[in-house]
Amino acid sequence: MGIRSLMPAPPKMRAPRAEGPAAPANRAARLLWPLTLVNTFGNGLFRVNSALFFTHVGDMTAAQFGTGLAAGGVFGVLASVPFGRAADRWGARRVLMVLWAAEAVGLLGYTQVHSFWLFLVLICPITALDRGSVVAYRALLATALPQEGVVEARAKLRALANVGVGLGAGVGGLALAVNTSTAYFAVIVVDCLTFVVAAAMLARLPIDVAAAPVATGQDRRRTGVLRDRRYVLFSAICTVLALQFGIFEVGLPLWVVRDTDAPREIVAVALVMNTALVALLQVRLSRGSEDNAGAVRVGERAGWLLALGCAVFVASRFGSAIAATVLVLGAALVMTIAEVYFAASSTTLSYNLAPDGQAGAYQGLFQSGTSIATSLAPVVMTSGVLPFPVWGWLALGGVFAVAGTSLRWIDVGTRR
Template structure:
């Protein structure tokens, strides 16, 4: 799966650098039309994570991921076949849905394969992802020096082919065990005991022995469920008692998980700050040389590649992840202060402050990634991991749509705006720490339970 991630991100690096130029110089769209195209497709793409997570709890994960990759390839090729804005809106919306869905499905795959080591696996996966994006971006930057229509088309074809390659590589991966379908095979007992066991597990039968076993099993399972499920899930189970129907576990009724996801959307703002806020602030409000802007992005990428795996230890367990929220709050507050300070002083001072801010936001990015990977899974019941991670994926999707607005609003307020943003993010960390205060309880990180057929 790491190879899948690398190939996928190489293609993304090719496309992200090229797409806007292609729409401008080859398709002939104006600035407003490009904004409409990207804005509408981005908004539609928000539905990708919850839809993918919901489906992933009901069907095998590997073929679903292959299907999504194939759909992304078709959409990428389709972009090259039309210059009509309406068709481009449809195609780009499909591509956006696929991109967001793929991200959630990859995370779910890692969760099921890596088990307790999921945070470290995700750290390695993110390192590989950044490396792939850097390779794709460098190739695109070198190719775009020619600036011809053929080059633009070739780079986008490379993006489409990367999805084809990712789908083929995914076919070679093993299907991870799913908590909703995992069945442990055991030796079948012989003689009358086999019939009793089969009747107890599979069907309603007559006889006091069977009824007693069923009653004991129901009481035991209910007690375990009440002991291990988060508050939102307990409420769902209680509401379903007496109906004779199994309770449907859904994140949309889990108020704590929804609030947690809302705080996550704010903490993912580092992405917009690094990609949009820093370059614009450097150019419009500081005396630092403009050549520093791309170097700040290089610094961010290099630090993530070098340090994300070591940072995984801060989210190794739910308890460690919760404790790490306070250091994260301090780093975000300091990052905002550094950006505010960069508007004052000589070029050398502004340069130093911007480097410090970029480093601090990158540290916050890596620290939050480790915390988020652990808590988003630990707070989800095993039988609905896909649905819960799909809802959690909304945090990044919403941030990508609203983050630029929040960052530009902070910029408009000047240095005080950055101080205010840093303070707001620090307060969000403290609120999230209170929200997941029982995250160190064994109930939130129990291993999936498999049920034997015999």
């Protein structure tokens, strides 16, 4: 916000419009709301249809589809830091526009997929582009949002992203109901259009397109993200905590069906509750994570809540169908709150622990950890937790608690 005069305005005259360094950032923040909604709507639309599209229309087996996703995930991890450095060098907005445009073209190629090998050729670069665009988007927020109230602004964007994904998934359900090639092709085309529209909206952001200066020579060797032990430790801890995302996607459905007496319909209820509560609580529960010390406390709280949720899942294995239903929903509620706390804590620290001018590279490392966790989470759930119904959950909970507490080991007293 611009600095307002302390003197009263003359009678019958409008107060001057607030200007100053923060004014463009405020306008940029307002433009980011619809841009984020459009982009995440497309993500939700495609996500809910992708598995059936590739297995029914693309003539692939489920195993081939999973293998392709794993291969794409590797490329996504490898691409995160380089694309982050590109955002630092050439400007996050410019890089993000290019990545979104390229991803739109790549997605259109999916309409021609009728073999596993063509799918593999396409999904690896497309996943790399997608991970790179996430990194560039987060680097963009480092300069596009006003510093006053930045934590709340980021929380609003995360909440809006959940709304967009939910709306997209809801509309995508229509294609699932129709279950024809034409319906699935329409989903891909609409998803492509959301990238194009978002890129066009991005061009209107009133921020400086000039890239931040990039360290060279000896300075680069000193400030390289992989040499920053503090940030590497932080990213590793967040990678462990991010394993939580496999619980709702993989662990919860299998656990309810195989190990509890709760009705399987409760899975859908838990997922809807998770999406809705993340959108509703993100801003409120992000308060207190504005500075580094507060973010550490919130992150530690997330780790212990995840541990509690794991223990409640164990308890849901015993008792009647009603008791199991209540306990499963209770565990889902606790873990949803933990998810919101984790998002608030990790977002604040991921920006505050990064040096000025290197937001892209540092966000690249942070997002690499998230990508690794996303890839490992299904394996952890299916091979390390669910085969051991009691000790598997308790061990995972202990890992979450230790990881959350480990945030105390990071020296967050100063921002570099």
